[in-house]
Amino acid sequence: MPLKHLSEYRDKGLARKLIEAIWKRSHKPLRLMEVCGTHTMAIFRYGIRQVLPPHIQLISGPGCPVCVTAQEEIDRSVKLAGYPGVMITTFGDLFRVPGSRSSLQAERSEGADVRPVYSTFDALRLAEAHPEKEVVFLGIGFETTAPTVAAAVLEAARKGLDNFSVLSFHKRLPPALEALMEDGNLRLDGFLYPGHVTTVIGTAAYEKVAQTYGIPGVVSGFEPVDILESIFMLVEQIEQGRVQVEMQYRRGADPQGNLKAQELMDQVFRPMDASWRGLGLIPESGLCLRPEFKAFTAEERFDLRVPPAQEHPGCACGAILRGIRTPPECPLFRAVCRPDHPLGPCMVSSEGTCAAYYKYGG
């Protein structure tokens, strides 16, 4: 049975026509960055790199939430897991990322209470069911996920849940894109912007990237037809010499974003300077809880200071996240770093560039 709002965008006939149109229209060599890890996975899963003209290169960017979580942040969550009476809740993949000395998974096998959840409200339910525990939600991810954490904090405040807190490692995408361009090592002709971050924040934030650095962009959905349409739109802009932020994903995002989600996010969080793996410290690129929500801030309850972080020597995740190296150029890739034994987060995460290269080749 066809799935509404999905099957139409997996139509092979339509995809073939788009590929033909791209071949006809595109003449200049192009380097396009797909910012989002979900785009990376879709591009590999559907073999999109193989069907494009050879002069169009797709480069993966810093949009995999687990991958950009800094080593020091992993170390802090590992330290948190060691406190007696703490239950850590978070989304899937983060567990397996090796920190400087240990991982959450290793801590769990030593007896720490670490639980994956599907939603922030699952974490709230655990806090209600276990009043004897200190339930901490590890907030990772971009603007798509941060509002769901904001909603949970507001609900916890309403209910007076005093055994729930958040350790926020949330990141804001636009400052990272600006940092990438400032770095100067990356030569790019266009951005494929992430549809669901845009669903929340809207397109205004990308205008600065377009105007300051002269890089065109298209906000893209996640199905193969979406991605091909977006690539075609970028090709058109570049061939015509235009620099704009355009919207392909019209069914999934409004240009102004989701105002309600923005409101909740602003109510609970404020921007702070944050460290990114591969990109270093970026001003105002993270989110922390506002002082009014101090009661729900994990750092207020636990000492989470850690020694300087150490990454695996030789791990190229940082350069891969900046788009200046590819996984096969990393000496660890396949040889010793594999999905069953990952040495860096880009291999751990199901959305990581190394995991995609490993699974689909390339």
Added chain:
Amino acid sequence: MMKGFGFGESENHKKSKETKMCLAVPMEVKEVSGNTAWVELEGIRREVRLDLLEPKPRPGDYVIVHAGFALHRIDEEEARESLKTWKEFLAHASQTPE
């Protein structure tokens, strides 16, 4: 001109039902009750929060669900129009010689 066209989803992936962090999918709203709704995709029902959606969706609407929250109500007309425009454009483009 084009290389072998290996377009299509791998079998491995069709079987995989894992919940990926950023995988937000369109699901049909079945029931709305206060700040939660029951939504469905491929026969799988799930309860989602509506805290982030204003105005609230109605049964029959499609919403994009991310990590247990409805994040966006899909504009049916926008979706239909956009698809139609692309199909017309591509039909025309494929008849135009280089």
